[in-house]
Amino acid sequence: MKRKFTSAVLLLVLVGASPGTASYSSETRCFADQNQHGEWYDFNEAVPDLSPYHFDNTIESIRETGMWMYYENVEYNTHQAGLVFWASGIDFSGNVPGQYANMATSLRYAGSPYSLNDETWTVYSGEAFTGDELMGNNDAASLGYLGDDVSSIIIVGQSAWTFYDGRDFHGTNSVCLHPNLKFRSDFDGRSLHVGIYATPTDFHISDNNIESVRKGCWSKNVVYGGSVRPNYSSPSGAWGLLNG
Numbered sequence: 001m002k003r004k005f006t007s008a009v010l011l012l013v014l015v016g017a018s019p020g021t022a023s024y025s026s027e028t029r030c031f032a033d034q035n036q037h038g039e040w041y042d043f044n045e046a047v048p049d050l051s052p053y054h055f056d057n058t059i060e061s062i063r064e065t066g067m068w069m070y071y072e073n074v075e076y077n078t079h080q081a082g083l084v085f086w087a088s089g090i091d092f093s094g095n096v097p098g099q100y101a102n103m104a105t106s107l108r109y110a111g112s113p114y115s116l117n118d119e120t121w122t123v124y125s126g127e128a129f130t131g132d133e134l135m136g137n138n139d140a141a142s143l144g145y146l147g148d149d150v151s152s153i154i155i156v157g158q159s160a161w162t163f164y165d166g167r168d169f170h171g172t173n174s175v176c177l178h179p180n181l182k183f184r185s186d187f188d189g190r191s192l193h194v195g196i197y198a199t200p201t202d203f204h205i206s207d208n209n210i211e212s213v214r215k216g217c218w219s220k221n222v223v224y225g226g227s228v229r230p231n232y233s234s235p236s237g238a239w240g241l242l243n244g
């Protein structure tokens with residue numbers, strides 16, 4: 001599931017032999033040094049604390065597929081605010097920004113664990129995708145423990161989703177959120193659509209008020225992406241830095 005090698009020779013062999021054949025829909029290879037050098041570790045699930053992997057405050061570059069968030073503090077900045085580095089793409093390589101080098105202490109991805117571009121919504125209790133999360137691939141008449149607590153949202157896949165400030169797809173306000181970033185692999189044709197809504201201002205419903213979500217666009221209030229702009233963007237990926 002997770003492998004760690006220090007040999008640059010072995011790394012080159014693995015990369016050369018298996019591009020695009022990863023068995024996980026979302027995966028990030030995190031490197032201790034810039035430009036995909038140094039010790040590295042593959043992660044394909046949420047990691048609330050990188051210390052047990054001896055990778056705390058270590059990451060300087062990445063090669064990843066999916067929509068990943070890297071947090072300055074443990075448990076996705078739930079207990080202590082800090083910087084959040086996000087990166088999204090397909091076989092996307094890059095250095096983390098200078099001010100974020102050797103800072104990541106926890107990480108996780110948004111979207112489906114089964115297929116890269118499955119149509120999903122993920123809601124978070126904190127802004128900038130911090131705190132508790134809840135992911136779904138279908139209508140939800142109630143958001144359970146995240147009802148009236150949503151402070152940021154990520155859409156993955158091509159579908160729009162409509163969010164309501166009341167349960168059962170009712171309420172005073174609703175908003176239809178579309179994905180706004182698209183990435184594509186020239187190598188194997190995989191594509192990834194992502195919508196990044198880091199604060200309530202981005203999704204036009206007041207903080208801690210959303211209670212249900214329905215697949216498709218059912219509101220006159222339509223938004224194509226929030227105010228988040230990538231610091232870097234290319235056909236294969238993009239990244240940015242947020243406070244949260």
Ligand SMILES: [Ca+2]
Nearest residue numbers: 072103104105
């Ligand atoms: Ca840290």
Ligand SMILES: [Ca+2]
Nearest residue numbers: 125149150151
């Ligand atoms: Ca909240």
Ligand SMILES: [Ca+2]
Nearest residue numbers: 165166209210
């Ligand atoms: Ca509400």
